[in-house]
Each structure stands twice: as structure tokens, then as C-alpha cells.
Amino acid sequence: MSFLSSSSAPFPRKRFVYVKPIQTGFPDDSDSRFVYRKFSEFFTYKPLPFSVFVSNSVLKASSPAANAVLRNGMAGGSLRTEAFGAEVVEKGGNIGGGIENVHWYEERKMRGSESNETELFPPSQIVCKTMYAWKEAVSPHLAAEREEAMVGDSEVLHMLKRCLGNGLIGASCNTEELEVMCVIETAGGVASPGPSGSLQCDLYRPFRLPAILVGDGRLGGISGTISAYESLKLRGYDVAAVIFEDHGLVNEVPLLSYFRNRVPVFVLPSIPTDMSDDLMSWFDKSQMIFTSLKEIMLSDFRKRMQRLHDMPKKACDIIWWPFTQHKLVPEEKVTVIDSRCGENFAVNKSCNWISQQFDACASWWTQGPDANLQAEISVQEFVLCINAHGYISFLLTLGGFGIALDSMTLGNDIYFIIRFSGDITKGWASRVYFSDNGSTAVEIALKMAFRKFLSDNKVLLDLVNADVNGRSMDLKVLALRGSYHGDTLGAMEAQAPSPYTGFLQQPWYRGRGHFLDPPTVSMSDDIWEVALPQKMQSGKSGLECLLIQGAGGMQMIDPLYQRILVRECKYRKIPVIFDEVFTGFWRLGREIFMQSAAEMLYCQPDIACFAKLMTGGIIPLAVTLASDAVFEAFTGDSKLKALLHGHSYSAHAMGCAAAVKSVKWFKDSNTNMNLISETRLLQELWDAALVSQISLLPAVHRVVALGTLCAIELLAEGSNAGYASMYASSLLKNLLEDGIYMRPLGNVIYMMCGPCTSPDICRSLLEKVYDRIQEFGLQKDESAVFAA
Secondary structure (H helix, E strand, C coil): CHHHHCCCCCCCEEEEEEEEEEECCCCCCCHHHHHHHHHHHHHHHCCCCCCEEEEEEEEEEEHHHHHHHHHCCCCCCEEEEEECCEEEEEECCCCCCCEEEEEEEEEEEECCCCCCCCCCCCCEEEEEEEEEECCCCCCHHHHHHHCCCCCCHHHHHHHHHHHHHHHCCCCCCCCCCEEEEEEECCCCCCCCECCCCCEHHHHCHHHCCCEEEECCCCCCHHHHHHHHHHHHHHCCCCEEEEEEECCCCCCHHHHHHHHCCCCCEEEECCCCCCCCCCCHHHHHHHHHHHHHHHHHHHHHHHHHHHHHHHHHHHHHHHCCCCCCCHHHCCHHHCEEEEEEECCEEEEECHHHCEEEEEECCHHHHCCCCCHHHHHHHCEEECCEEECCCCCEECCEEECCCCCCCCCCCCCCCCCCHHHHHHHHCCCCCCEEEEECCHHHHHHHHHHHHHHHHHHHCCCHHHHHHHCCCCCCCCCCEEEECCCCCCCCHHHHHCCCCCCCCCCCCCCCCCCCEEEECCCEEEEECCEEEEECCCCCCCEECCCCCCEEECCCCCEEECHHHHHHHHHHHHHCCCCCEEECCCCCCCCCCECCCCCCCHHHHCCCCCEEEECHHHHCCCCCCEEEEECHHHHHCCCCCCHHHCCCCCCCCCCCHHHHHHHHHHHHHHCCCCCCCCECCCCCEECCCCCHHHHHHHHCCCCEEEEEEECCEEEEEECCCHHHCCCCCCCCHHHHHHHHHCCEECCCECCEEEEECCCCCCHHHHHHHHHHHHHHHHHHHHHHHHHHHHHC
16 A cells, blocks of 8 residues: 555556465465455555555465365356455366466456546556465475475476566566566565475575565564574575564664664554454554555665666776776676576666576686575675676675684684595595685695605705705796696796787796697587697597696596606606696586596596685685695705795685585585485586587587586687687677576687586576577578678
């Protein structure tokens, strides 16, 4: 009533949508019908000047609930009566077994006090809906189980999205005739289970709708209200207001103190025991409160939408994105992300509509957690902003680990990092060195390797005795061409010349190494091929264990070549570093960590680097693992012989806590359904037949599919090929419309899921990519014919 009666000049009519996704105790208890009837009664008691069309519907119900409706004569026919001066129509649907399509519906037209037969505009609307209903008045998960009418989370979310979309019909960007307000009421408390058993605060999290928290004004209500509030905030909800019934205990005073006036608290009058007037007097007394609540809700919504609307310009004006030519990023190409849940971004689209997009680049290869793991680690994500090339500016807080831990430093202090370190030093590695990102982990690894080389070649003692500050030899690395180890100066020196190391990027670059051209492996025209460098003869082979260069274009390196290279280096006492920053932790389909890539290459390194997926992409943390022999190269009587390297937040508690949780989550078959029983392998995530079909497309040069990665190189020549290419721009734009967010490497596009991602999701992504590449190839062929 408050929403409909408020003046809004541009909108001559309004629509208020009330949705009750989950209802138990039905049909005796129906919140949507309560809203429907009470509005009608209050309209009769205090009519508005204009007419209002009111409707209520129930979409699906368990068999017991549907049969109860049928027995009560509420369904299975049509009834027209006059009630409160309103026309009533009741219609019923078909009844079956399990969850049934009930489609029970009723409607009324309430004539306004100043309305007439020739009203200029259609009437405003109150639309009430119950999505799913069960008969027994118990928690939804119990009702669903007892009535054998289970509903999955995805079904609830899909239905809710449809209901919200239908509610917005007529309120498109191109019309100013209708203002819409949608309210969703959950069932029970914030942490009450839904039909599947998921907590409702987790069930509805993908939408991240602003919340009105109905608190408790009774004894003990302060604690319960604060707990519910914190549960919502830890999951990233914006709580617009708290409201509760007055029980004479003045609970609002300590609540306002706790919220520090950040969240308004409203107190409704006590509900009278005498209901003889059907709460009309109570509604009348509460009208001012509901009006204030409505104003806050609308104000918060407008501020949020304005903030999201302004974000592209602010981002272009303020943020310096990495790997981005800003002249190629106009404001309209900036993607504004409201939040993230699981593997999906909630992206702000036109018309103030938030849509879901799959994060196919795994947020720069870091992401792995599903929504459940994110909730376990209690991460709150605020507004993010991503440019067209996929780089994010964001604010994170990691709940539960910040108190009393943030002041700790590693130094000589020992705390629960031992719990993490103990797990990761099994096998060949005996020591773990903590840092904060992959590039610094590689820097540390290089220092370790140089010292180990000097020690093994018996020159260290002479060097130390001569001059500890001297520079008596020029040490170089042996590395693979196309490799990429980060953007710090030392890590760049260990890379072959590339777009990342040119003079404009790194004027100090010398390329201190010998860089080898390795054989690569990929699928082309449904055949796995080994592409050999020009100095070798060409050939073909079927392979099982493949390792990948990421930024170099998602190239698979022949594992046999790498195994022989490692063997020869060890024979010559050259320390071996495995850079597993990208490929570690299940990224390639197996638990590459404690044994590093040793299980895939059948050899062991001296040093290995891990980051990215190690914490599930929740918070930065990196480690450099080393063998005991490497560690011993730094032991001695002088501090000058120690590894004089460190970071301000080495082994910070929040990162270690997130890593412990992520590592356990991914290798537990109870939380990662993709694990093959009694192995440390993932089942095939990318459908082999579809991958094969994609490789056969004329527009595709090669395909690489392994573990959580599926990369596709488009057939391109000249300036259309390589890292700087914009060749795939139109393809990526179309995929974005399909709900897939990609970040290309020139003419190489790729999708990256998490270790827990369902193969069904991966198949759906592949199908969309196949269709779009096929369409892309036809367009390119037509353009070529036209040019000819």
C-alpha cells in the first residue's frame, strides 16, 4: 500500500510483486494469499483513488498439498463471486504425483475511490506468487523429504528468476509507464534449511538481493538478530534495514549501538490479541513505518544502481589495469560486476538488471571454489569492476580469521601455519618458503637454485672467502621458450624474449638464459599431434600426461621432452625448478602439489612454486617448496649465508587458513564430486566428443583440453595471430551474450572451470562455444569472399 500510494510523477501506474519461493503448511498457511487478502481488505477499509488489479497464484506443490487444495474446492474449476466489491476468479490445474504443476490462481480488481470506466491508464497491480508448497507445517527440508517431493537449489533459483523476470515485464528500458517493486520472503530464519537442506542464506546468494532482516523483539532477540545479520553480511548481502515487533524490551537501543547507525532499525507496534478488525487498526498505525521502510529500500536500490552505473567511467578514470592498452577500452566495454558466487559473476546489465555470467577465465586462473567452499571460508565480496581484458579491482574481507591474527608476522614466530606446512612438505620436499604471489615465489626459487648450483659445483666457499659482495660469474638459466614466470625483474630475466619483455615493458631486460624450443602437443582435426621445432623432424603421437604453458598461449609441452631435460639437468648438477603457479592444485586434473608435477613427468624437481588455486583464489599466498639438499646449501655459521629474503605478510594467517580449507575441500570426495574413487584424479570434465567436434571446425587451428582447462586457438595469420591480436573480439562479444565471460590470449580463447565444477556445466559451455565458433567461421568466410 505504501509503494502504490507514493507519488511518482514519471510513473502513472505501478506493480508490486510479492514472491514466496518456499511455503510449508499449505494450504492452511499461505503467505502469498495472506498478502493478497489483507491488501484487498485494507483497500476496502482505506481505498486508494485509483484502481488496483490484485492476483495470487501457486505454481507448484507436493501431491499432499495439491490434493488438499483440490479437496477444499480451491482448484479444479472456475468460480466467479463478488467480495469486497471486487470481481474474483479462481482457476485450478491438473494434479499428479510428487511435485505437481498446480497453477492455482485467483484475481480481483479493486476499484479506486476516484476511478471510472474511462481510466486513462490500466490499473496498478499487486502480484502475489507462491512458487513451491508442501502440506506439512515443518522445516522445508523435512516437508520435502516426508512428502517425497524434493526440489533442488537450481530449480528454485531458475523458477525465481522466471518469476522476477515476469514481474518486470512492461518495465523495460524503453518505457516509463510502469514502476515495479519486487519483494521475496524466505521461509523461516536466515540459516533455516531450504528444500534441499541448503541454508536459505546460501540458497538465494547468487542473486545477492538487498535484505530486510526481520529481527526479534523478544527476550534473547538481540543475540539472534545480530547472529542473523552477521550471517548475511559474511555472505555478501547488503542489509538495508532491520525491523521487528515491539515486545516492550527496547531491543532497538543495543541493536542501533551495535550497528553504529549503519543500518536503520524499525519497531512495529505490538500485534493485538484482539483481531476482531482483521488487523486494520494495526496496519493503520504501522503505515508510517512501512512508508519509511519503503523509502529506505528504494533509496538504497537507487544508490546501488547509480554506483554501478558510474563505475565504468570511474574505473576508466582511476584504475590502471595490467596488460591493458587503455585506448582500446572505451567506457562501454567495461564490465561491472556486482558480486561473485561460486563460479559465476553477477554482472550489471542495462535496465538495472543483474545477470549471471560464468567466469571462464577463472579470474586469472586463480578460482576453484564452488559456492559452498566460498561460504565455508566466509568471504565477503563487495563491488568489483572488470575491464574488457578481465582485470579486477575489488575489496575483500575474510571473515573469521582477521581478529587477533592480523598483527602476527612470520619471523621466528610459529602459529598454525605449521598445520599447512606439514601437509605440503611430504614427499620430495622438506621445506616451504612463504611469499605472496607466483612471481615472488619464482624469485625465491631462482635464489635457491643459484645457491644450490654454486654449492654443488664447489665454488661457493671460494666466492665467500674472496668477497661476499663480489660478482665473479654470470649465472644463467636454462628455460623453455614461451614460458612466463611473472612480472618481477628477476622472473622476467628467466624468460625468453616476448611481448612481456620488450624494451617498452622492461628496459633492463637481458634475457639471462639459454632458451629451448620445446615440442608441443594439441588436437587438430580430431588427431592429437606433436608439433616439433624446425630443427627436429615432424611426427604424431597419442599422449596422456601433458603440462601447459599458460600466458605463452596455453601450449602443451611434450612430457617426454621435459622428462629427458630434467634427467640431463640433474646429471649435470643443474637444479630443477617446476613453476606450478598455474598448473598446480588440480588445475590439470590431478592433485599436483605434494608430489608437484613428478607424477605426470615421472621425475622430481629440486624446487617448486605454487600459488593461485592454492587458496582457491580467495586471498593471495604463494609457497616455494625445496628439497633438504637445497635447504642445506643455505646453512652455516654466518648469517650472510642464510637466504636473506622476506615479505611483510609472509605466511599470513588468513592465507594459510584459506589454503588449509581449500586443499582439504578439493581432495575430499564428500565435497568434490569429480574425484575418481580411491585416486587423486578428477573425472573428465570436458566432453571428449564435443572437444573433437570443435577441433574439426575450419575456424579452429588446435584444441587443448586437460583437467579444468579447455583452450582453443583460432586459425589466424599475420597480425590476426599472436598476443596483440584482436581477432577474437566479435566471438567473445557473442559469448558474453550467452553468459560466458572470457579473457583471450590474442587468437587463443580458453575456458577454465574449478575442480568441483559439474561436467554438465562444462558440456553446456562447450555447446555454446561450438555454436559461436561455427557462426564466427561462417562470418569470416563471407567477409573473405566479399573482399575477394
